[in-house]
Amino acid sequence: MNRLCLLSLFLVLTIPASAQTNESQIELPSAFRMRSLGSDLQGWNNCGPATLTNALVYFGYEDDQFRAAEWLKPNYEDKNVSPWQMAEFVNTQIPEIPVYALVRSGGTLEQLKTLMVNGFPVVIEKGYEPQGFTWMGHYLLLSGWDEALGEVNSMDSFKGANTRYSFEEIEQYWQHFNYTYIVLYTVNREEEVLALLGADGDEWQNHINTLEMARAEAIMDQEDAHAWFNMGSSFVALGMYDAAAQAYDRSIALGLPWRMFWYQFGALEAYYHTERYDDMIRIARQNQNDSGGHYVEETYYYLGMAREGRGELSKALENYEVALSFNPNFSPAREAIERLRERI
Numbered sequence: 001m002n003r004l005c006l007l008s009l010f011l012v013l014t015i016p017a018s019a020q021t022n023e024s025q026i027e028l029p030s031a032f033r034m035r036s037l038g039s040d041l042q043g044w045n046n047c048g049p050a051t052l053t054n055a056l057v058y059f060g061y062e063d064d065q066f067r068a069a070e071w072l073k074p075n076y077e078d079k080n081v082s083p084w085q086m087a088e089f090v091n092t093q094i095p096e097i098p099v100y101a102l103v104r105s106g107g108t109l110e111q112l113k114t115l116m117v118n119g120f121p122v123v124i125e126k127g128y129e130p131q132g133f134t135w136m137g138h139y140l141l142l143s144g145w146d147e148a149l150g151e152v153n154s155m156d157s158f159k160g161a162n163t164r165y166s167f168e169e170i171e172q173y174w175q176h177f178n179y180t181y182i183v184l185y186t187v188n189r190e191e192e193v194l195a196l197l198g199a200d201g202d203e204w205q206n207h208i209n210t211l212e213m214a215r216a217e218a219i220m221d222q223e224d225a226h227a228w229f230n231m232g233s234s235f236v237a238l239g240m241y242d243a244a245a246q247a248y249d250r251s252i253a254l255g256l257p258w259r260m261f262w263y264q265f266g267a268l269e270a271y272y273h274t275e276r277y278d279d280m281i282r283i284a285r286q287n288q289n290d291s292g293g294h295y296v297e298e299t300y301y302y303l304g305m306a307r308e309g310r311g312e313l314s315k316a317l318e319n320y321e322v323a324l325s326f327n328p329n330f331s332p333a334r335e336a337i338e339r340l341r342e343r344i
Helices: 004-011 048-057 065-072 083-093 109-117 167-177 187-201 203-220 225-237 241-254 265-275 278-286 297-309 314-328 331-341
Strands: 031-033 099-104 122-126 136-146 151-156 161-164 183-188
Touching: 031 109, 048 065, 048 083, 048 136, 048 183, 065 083, 065 183, 083 099, 083 183, 099 187, 109 122, 109 136, 109 167, 109 183, 109 187, 122 167, 136 167, 151 167, 161 167, 167 225, 183 187, 187 203, 203 225, 225 241, 225 265, 241 265, 265 278, 265 297, 278 297, 297 314, 297 331, 314 331
Parallel strands: none
Antiparallel strands: 031 136, 099 183, 122 136, 122 183, 136 151, 151 161
16 A cells, blocks of 8 residues: 555544543542453353353343353354344343443443443453464453552453453453444433443444544554554444555555454455455455354355355355355345345
């Protein structure tokens, strides 16, 4: 990517400074611990459902993680549950308690602390490198912090309750997923949650704010592959696909963890909208050829989108059907099948 393209990504939006601030300022205690969270360790490959269930226990949820897994990832080998799917499970599949979830990106530790101290459980998505394993994605339920120790306390479904991480380690690995977080709340407290989020309560403004965060990090270090990747993700959320594709190109050239496309699919979305179908197929094939990405339904969904973009409708339909066979609750594949069957 040449310097002119880099500059265009740095300058593509001008955001008023006032729009980037959280308007709710609350004095936080130096240490805090949330009580009444769950403490179940995850079953095989069940980080997302287990972490979400441990958060739901706070509201009186009485089922186990496998109820969530049955809906979120019917194929137990599935390596990814996306944040929007986690929120959809909470919002549509737990009629017995009036609990809801929203997803935001570009979070800060101060935001998470503010939410926790006000009684709102938060789950973050982050990179993870436990001993003996290479990089992977992971969900983490936060349970408190201690400023004197400079640590966050968590219910880590892989390591157990009261697992501590330094602030620096949380921020380092949280960046790998665009500082994404899920907030849980009861229906009568929705306005309170949005007020605490301030400008980030508005989803569109949150995408803009998150873009500004990533762009600031890329300006600080133009070799930061995750900053460029996060810029791409925010551009996709804003429908700015040409800029997104440029940012993803830069990120991929700088080097990403090899499992990255098991979990995040914005690059495939950007390449679809810029008609770069060969690049979509390359990434999908990369997933198919490793031991885990083969079981990610998004691999086949985006392979189908690439085939559809190239006019190969029968192959596209086959890919969508494979995606839906892996996860019958994956609505994008179901909608694509319905759309294609009207054309073929």
